[in-house]
Amino acid sequence: MIEERLVTLLAEAIAKAAPSLGAATPLPVPELQRPRQKGFGDFTTNVAMVIASQAGVDPRATAAAIVEALPSAAFLAKAEVAGPGFINLWTTDEWLHDVMRQIAVEGDRYGAGAPTGRRIQVEFVSANPTGPLTIGHARNAAIGDALARLLTFAGHEVEREYYFNDAGGQMDRFGASVEARYLEALGRDAEVPEDGYHGDYVADLAREVLASEGPGLADLPEEERFVRLREGGAGIAMEHIRATLARFGVTFDSYFLEASLLERGEIAHAIERLREGGFVYDAEGATWFRSTAFGDDKDRVAIRSDGTHTYFGADIAYVLDKFSRGFDHLIYVWGADHHGDVARVRGVATALGFDADRVEIVLYQFVSFLRGGQPVKMSKRAGTFVSLDELIDEVGADAARFHLLLFSNDRPMNFDIAEVARQTLENPVYYVQYGHARIASILRRASDEGIELRPIEDADLTLLASEPEQDLMRALADGPGTIAIAAEHRAPHRLTHAAQDLAATFHRFYTECRVVSDDDSLTQARLWLSSATKQVLGTLLDLVGVSAPERMDRLDDADGSVGGAADGG
RNA sequence: GCGCCGGUAGCUCAGGGGAUAGAGCAGGGGACUUCUAAUCCUCAGGUCGCAGGUUCGAAUCCUGCCCGGCGCGCCA
Structure with a gap:
């Protein structure tokens, strides 16, 4: 719109003034900025300083020559040289009226990008199904969901995916814990293993399994009983996670199970493919990925000496699976504690023959949760944590999400639950x-x-x-x-x-x-x-996934106190 | 030790080569016969962690150092 017309105008002026400027070709394409200050016009450009710097001439004189050469145009009201060599431009209001009409016509599509045809997958949250989501997952959910919304709005075809780590040692410990609570619920002697999950929520999950499956699982052969209870518990935990996310305003297009990679033989397949390329070798009884070829300080185990796959081993198959589904671009949303895995996963993509640029990791720093200034200590296995549900109950999904998206991803942030909850007047x-x-x-x-x-x-x-x-x-x-x-x-x-x-x-x-x-x-x-x-x-x-209310009830200070601080908080 | 991320107003944070470094909160002072005062106006508040360097120009880029967070598993 107006920007393009101004750039064209400036380009003409530069072309006309260039000979006298002694400027080298190719001439730079002028870039427009909205000045941060009023008084510097509607738009501003530093193109004269760029040219002058290349040609070694006076920037203000260069700017003046360009302004002099500017063709007259109905939409350009004024142009002047300012500061060290900026060209400030004042436009007529017509462009603002165009914006208004554009908003009226486009409605909720104003600012949206045209379809790009690019298929982008955003994978986020992806917490283990060993219990409820906690506040520790909140920033991931808020960022991932906002990114998915943003990229959709930008015109891409976005698919949101949640990856459930439903295999591996943590799940076994979780399964044993559910099993113990299930047996306890039936009045039998059982104990949650020391390295298991001790939170009360496991007993709740076990009771839900009991309610849906009945007491019959208790008398199955041990191995089968264990598997049934582990999967039953995980299934219910997943349902709870979905429900919590829904309350948070987050939905997914697909839920991907790590176990399915194993079932379909995808892990073995992916590793064989890497082996053919020379990126995988066997040593010390385990199968290793040559991640040192991608800047890692040591190679990493994909298949342990006991034959089970590592988290990373599953990741290899998962990357391949994602690409095989036809995505042009993959986005992973990870906490900063996983930054060491970035090069490895991108290395895997490269080794599999995909451009590493198509694998993008969005990292965010950790959140320190506080309550009234005191740190909230959490341990999921000990069962001491604040669940995302509690956070939503306490501060509301809107306030929580908005607060979580107030800071740059790169910035470690504090989240004082009491403050965000209390801030009804200042949030x-x-x-x-x-x-x-x-x-x-x-x-x-x-x-x-x-x-x-x-x-x-x-x-x-x-x-x-x-x-x-x-x-x-x-x-x-x-x-x-x-x-x-x-x-x-x-x-x-x-x-x-x-x-x-x-x-x-x-x-x-x-x-x-x-x-x-x-x-x-x-x-x-x-x-x-x-x-x-x-x-x-x-x-x-x-x-950002925050509701836009049509009305909000006025907060009258009913106590009539002056200053509003009489209640002390 | 190595790697990543921070260090900007009293507090919480934007800005990440351009002009006089911004906002919210907290603090001082004002504004409701009004479409919602959950608002607005105004004042005060800064060695942009420290030291060098690059540049016409550095909070922004480079190097070194200091402080804080997080990683560096056949954990997830």
Whole structure:
């Protein structure tokens, strides 16, 4: 839109001015930025400084020459040289009106990318089915889901997958624990192994298995009993996990079972394929992957000397399985404790003949959970943990998700449960949601007064001339760019920040500009502005998986206290 | 020891080659005959961990160091 036209204009000017600039060809393509400060125009470019730096000439003079050569255009109001050699551009408001009309036409597709045809798989959460999801999985779920939403919005075909590690030693310990609790529930003597899972939830799971399978499992041959109880417990744990995720607003397209890799012989198959390529060898009774070929400091075991596969061994087959399903690109969402596995998995992809760039690992740093400033200590096997369900009960899914996406993935973060729960008045999520509800309230008000929103083509958008109105339109114009950057950088936190900024810009507009008034034309224009804002705010919230309420009840300080701190918290 | 990630306002964090480094909270002072005051305005608050280097220009890139988190299993 306007950006392309400005770039074309600048390119023309540069081509015209180049001979006198002594600039070397090829000439750089001008890049536009939205200046961070008002007063620096609607758009700005540093292209003169880039050219001057290459040619070794004065940047301000270069900028002046380019400005001088700029063809006149109806949409360009002013261009000037500023600072060390920036060219600042002021445009007419027409482009902002275009943005408004575009939002009206595109609705919830405003800012969305055209279909790319690329199939991307996002695999996330993937916690073992040995019990409930805990707050330790919350950041993964929030980031993974937001990324899936973002990439879908960007135009990709996205599939979300949850990988259940339902095989291996942890599962056996879990199975033995369920078995013991099952027998206990029947009044028999049994004990949870020392290295098993001791939490009360295991007894609950065992009772659920008892309820669904009956008491008959107790008298099966030991091996069969164990397997049935392990799988029964895991199955129920998986159902609980799905239910918890649903409460959190997260759903998956597929749930993949590690055990299925084994059943279908995929692990053996993948390893043989690597062996053919010379990436796998046998030593000390085990089967090793030559990960040192990919920068690892030592080779890694894929099949143990007892014949069972390691986590990594399953991963090899899993990568191959994913690619065989036709995905163009794979995204794994991992906690920082797995960063050491990144090179290995990408190495496996390379060794299997796939471009490592198609395997992308999104890492996030750990969350320190606190409650009233005190660290929350957790151990899943000891059964002392805060479940994700409890977190949702305490702070709400919206507040939890918004808070979890407030920080860059790379940043270790604190999450004080008591604070996020208590922050009903100061939590940014409510600030943003209130902005949305407030707009909805205005639109309701207009409708109640019998004011009809007429087609935007009939609205006189030039009436939106005050500073808060202009600021708001500019903020709306920035939405698609912000979303695109968030998607490219896998940085969903940019969305929560953008939502806060947009809400703030709207609240400012609200304070200074009466929307529903006696002035019919102005009312129409401002209703459209409000409606467009509601749309963009709604999109931003949706992309982070937070609800956009149509109304929020006003929090009256019923105690009538002055200052609102009388209750001490 | 090696690797990855952080260190920016009192606190929690954005910004990751460009102009005068931003926001929220906390703190001081203001604004409700009003479409929701869950709001807005304003003031105050900074050696961008430290030291070098690259560049016309560094919070941003490079090197070294300091502090904190996380890894470096035939665990998952």
